[in-house]
Amino acid sequence: MSTHRQHTIAILVQDQPGVLQRVSGLFGRRGFNIDSITVGHCEEPGLSRMIIVTTGDERTITQVQHQLMKLIDVIEVSNISTNPMVARELALIKVKAEPAQRPELVGVVETFRASVIDVGPSNLIIQAIGDLSKIEALVELLRPYGILELSRTGATAMVRGS
Template identity: 65%
Template sequence: MQHTIALFVNDQPGVLTRVATLFGQRGFNIDSITVGASEEAGLSRMIITTTGDDHQINQLMKQLTKLIDVISVTNLSKNPFVSRELALIKVSAKPSQMVELNGIIEPFRASIVDIGPNSLIIQATGDTEKIDALLVLLKTYGIIELTRTGSMAMARSNVVEAASI
């Protein structure tokens, strides 16, 4: 089962390494990870997606709370949450295909952010499933290059279940 875990950590060198090492030592693969500034100065928020059963994830969360510089750990998957991802997709395209490609990306609320003589770059935001669906449609044109941010997520409303140190 896919889980989205939010960590609130001190913004210090080596924190990301310690977190990633713990995942590896426990046999977990990190499907995506995003790290950035939070609402509090000196603290960062990590959003990590991984796969495991509830018992495995609970054990992992207990281990994460023991790490130095980890302030809190929340399994966002336990309650409703909002998740978004950004993708930049370079697609092989001739000028004659622009109208056709616009028709494909418009329902996804994606946009063309760069046009070259034989390719274009599309920017898409949304949940992982939306990005995946767009990629399936664009594959027939030839995806030259792809980069994705990984999931960014936040609990809806005031629903937060955090384990704090």
């Protein structure tokens, strides 16, 4: 019996209009949810790297990889979660913060090696970078203060070593 778990797929693509739509459309047609997707230029001019986090069993993820390779403009597809990897996400969190609460809030922020990047009259904007569990834990600790706005990038990832 196959077990569903989270997979991180790296896709190297030609930097062309419509590539993101074709890739995400393939996931949608197969009934897959994309937990997060990040896209950006990479080390090779004219190419971009997509990092997609999704959930599924090994067999289905392998099928998706084969289908992705059939798409025009896709150069390489790999399930990097099968290797030792580094994954990070950026979160910007706007939290209610009256001046009296700020020292306590800054203590929470510093514990997570996050930082306050903007101070408003009654709020703070916090920047946090880390793995999914670190971001989730910080968000949960900030919830009681009142999260006014939350913006997350989704994971970007890379295989360790060479």
